[in-house]
Amino acid sequence: MPWLKDEAMPAFLAALQSQGRLWVPVEEEWGSCLAVWEEKSLRLTPGPTLLAAKGLFLPQTEKLFHYRVEAEGAVISESEPPAAAARQIVFGLRPCDVAAVAVMDKVFLDGGYVDCAYRARREASALVALACREAAPTCFCRAFGLDPLAAPGADVLLLPLEGGYLVRAQTAKGEELLAQAQGVLAQEPALDWPAPPAFLLEVTAAGVPAKLAAMFDHPLWDNLYQKCLGCGICTYLCPTCYCFDVQSADRGTEGYRYRCWDSCMFPEYTLMAGGHNPRPTKKERVRNRFLHKLCYLPERFGVFGCVGCGRCLLKCPVNLDIAAVLKKVQEVGTHV
Amino acid sequence: MSNPYVPVIARIERIIEETPDVKTFHLVTAAGKPFAPRPGQLAMLSLLPVGEGMFSVSGQGEAHLEFAIKKVGQLTTALHEAEVGQAVGIRGPYGNGFPVEELQGKDLVFIGGGIGLAPLRSLINYCLAHRPDYGELLIIYGARTPADLVFKEELFRHWPQAPGTAVHVTVDAGDAGWQGPVGLVPALLEQLNPRPQGKVAITCGPPVMIKFVLQALERMGYRDDQVITTLERRMKCGLGKCGRCNLGSKYVCLDGPVFTLGQLKALPAEY
Numbered sequence: 126m127p128w129l130k131d132e133a134m135p136a137f138l139a140a141l142q143s144q145g146r147l148w149v150p151v152e153e154e155w156g157s158c159l160a161v162w163e164e165k166s167l168r169l170t171p172g173p174t175l176l177a178a179k180g181l182f183l184p185q186t187e188k189l190f191h192y193r194v195e196a197e198g199a200v201i202s203e204s205e206p207p208a209a210a211a212r213q214i215v216f217g218l219r220p221c222d223v224a225a226v227a228v229m230d231k232v233f234l235d236g237g238y239v240d241c242a243y244r245a246r247r248e249a250s251a252l253v254a255l256a257c258r259e260a261a262p263t264c265f266c267r268a269f270g271l272d273p274l275a276a277p278g279a280d281v282l283l284l285p286l287e288g289g290y291l292v293r294a295q296t297a298k299g300e301e302l303l304a305q306a307q308g309v310l311a312q313e314p315a316l317d318w319p320a321p322p323a324f325l326l327e328v329t330a331a332g333v334p335a336k337l338a339a340m341f342d343h344p345l346w347d348n349l350y351q352k353c354l355g356c357g358i359c360t361y362l363c364p365t366c367y368c369f370d371v372q373s374a375d376r377g378t379e380g381y382r383y384r385c386w387d388s389c390m391f392p393e394y395t396l397m398a399g400g401h402n403p404r405p406t407k408k409e410r411v412r413n414r415f416l417h418k419l420c421y422l423p424e425r426f427g428v429f430g431c432v433g434c435g436r437c438l439l440k441c442p443v444n445l446d447i448a449a450v451l452k453k454v455q456e457v458g459t460h461v
Numbered sequence: 462m463s464n465p466y467v468p469v470i471a472r473i474e475r476i477i478e479e480t481p482d483v484k485t486f487h488l489v490t491a492a493g494k495p496f497a498p499r500p501g502q503l504a505m506l507s508l509l510p511v512g513e514g515m516f517s518v519s520g521q522g523e524a525h526l527e528f529a530i531k532k533v534g535q536l537t538t539a540l541h542e543a544e545v546g547q548a549v550g551i552r553g554p555y556g557n558g559f560p561v562e563e564l565q566g567k568d569l570v571f572i573g574g575g576i577g578l579a580p581l582r583s584l585i586n587y588c589l590a591h592r593p594d595y596g597e598l599l600i601i602y603g604a605r606t607p608a609d610l611v612f613k614e615e616l617f618r619h620w621p622q623a624p625g626t627a628v629h630v631t632v633d634a635g636d637a638g639w640q641g642p643v644g645l646v647p648a649l650l651e652q653l654n655p656r657p658q659g660k661v662a663i664t665c666g667p668p669v670m671i672k673f674v675l676q677a678l679e680r681m682g683y684r685d686d687q688v689i690t691t692l693e694r695r696m697k698c699g700l701g702k703c704g705r706c707n708l709g710s711k712y713v714c715l716d717g718p719v720f721t722l723g724q725l726k727a728l729p730a731e732y
Binding site: 189190192194196197198199200201232233236237238239240241242343351367368369370371372373374375380382384387389394395396397398399401403404409413416420421422424425445 | 463464465466467468470472508509510511512513514521531533534535536538546548549552633666693694695697698700701702703704705707710715729730731732
């Protein structure tokens with residue numbers, strides 16, 4: 126198997142960048158994210174970047190079409206389906222974030238209708254995953270059956286070992302990527318397969334979907350939501366939260382319709398024009414969010430809406446995170 | 462592939478003032494009818510730049526679609542200010558619609574309140590257009606006042622004269638000219654007491670009416686699979702992507718808006 130020496134990483138990244146726009150984990154003052162690679166910008170720390178990769182496939186705001194207003198109303202002035210999206214390579218995705226992309230794929234590609242803008246971006250993207258030899262304190266991917274040393278949905282997997290990385294192409298797209306990087310790859314030295322990392326958090330999702338399916342009216346929800354501030358940070362950081370709003374930007378006689386990330390934590394999300402709201406308080410909204418992740422998505426698509434990335438553990442201002450909810454659900458009795 | 466979020470531009474061909482706050486709009490495109498929905502299906506209508514919203518298709522002709530729309534928010538207010546000839550974006554059809562094949566051979570009891578008659582009307586007129594396929598039609602409808610009754614021409618002329626069709630209209634509060642019954646829809650339903658044998662009840666209206674209608678139907682012996690309703694949710698995409706119209710693991714825009722009471726009872730009570 127090909128071997129990438131630590132010191133050859135810049136040359137490897139350059140070889141990737143020659144094949145498309147290369148996104149790598151970087152460190153900003155406020156936290157880590159993916160940014161276009163520049164010399165020496167790569168920063169690898171345990172766990173995923175604070176901001177997930179979802180914005181590369183579902184941008185935070187995205188134009189849907191342009192219109193022009195004429196005497197008798199609007200006409201669509203530009204509605205071409207998105208041209209082939211620019212080729213991009215996403216480097217350093219952790220196994221949890223690769224699994225999260227697979228959840229988004231279910232929603233946007235398998236859900237009955239195909240979302241053409243999402244599909245164009247996904248098809249133009251290659252995922253280069255980085256296995257985890259060390260877990261961050263907030264990591265709990267194993268709760269959802271993920272292997273921190275594997276990333277089945279990635280095109281290329283890098284496994285960090287002493288002095289370098291084992292490099293494995295997992296798809297035809299991955300083989301193509303590596304073909305252009307042959308010059309910087311050596312042959313595998315004799316190395317033992319590493320042990321999985323140790324996790325601080327003891328979390329499991331075993332039995333949770335079935336239990337939750339019967340807990341819609343459980344008193345757990347009467348208390349759980351009370352500390353929620355409704356800030357929505359959990360949904361913006363969550364790598365599988367995909368909900369969006371559609372709005373228009375009016376510029377006088379022309380404008381465009383766009384979509385932007387939305388949050389089920391906001392009351393307007395389900396508020397109807399006549400004033401009725403099927404999820405009127407934070408109780409219903411918090412309940413829906415966790416049931417969606419742990420019960421509804423497994424029912425509809427056969428996948429959890431949580432990959433144990435730990436972002437909501439890190440940033441929820443009141444610690445109403447999904448690991449805490451999983452524990453609570455497992456503790457409570459089902460008798461009401 | 463085509464971008465599913467882009468509407469086709471239609472024109473308002475005709476506007477009918479149903480009530481002080483309900484208008485019916487007939488929409489046509491340059492190619493004629495925008496599409497041919499099944500009864501109970503939905504369409505996204507948009508006025509740019511005001512906004513876009515999901516509406517039940519209340520009827521269709523050879524070359525147009527009809528939407529009965531109540532003025533309740535920004536978009537519907539702008540629609541009420543629109544004039545004949547104005548452009549309206551339309552995309553669809555969305556949702557499952559009524560199970561017209563499964564309803565064949567059954568007597569149908571329609572129970573509507575206010576603007577809730579809009580989706581029922583599409584099915585009533587479909588049944589009348591395919592008259593031999595369906596049994597007796599019983600239409601029970603109510604609104605706040607006589608002025609708030611929608612589709613008056615059909616309620617008082619066309620439907621009562623249609624074969625095998627009975628129409629009962631009530632109002633919460635009458636006025637000087639009102640000769641008909643005064644009272645709530647669930648009470649009129651219980652008074653008429655249609656026996657459940659061979660029947661399916663289809664109801665749509667304000668949540669409080671539906672609640673008491675469902676209780677009445679249960680008392681009258683209707684099974685959960687003999688009761689059908691159609692739900693309303695805020696929707697942004699109509700494609701099962703934007704997230705907000707979920708009811709448990711179902712999306713009202715894809716799996717609904719039409720559900721049997723049995724289906725609804727298996728889902729979280731969040732409407």
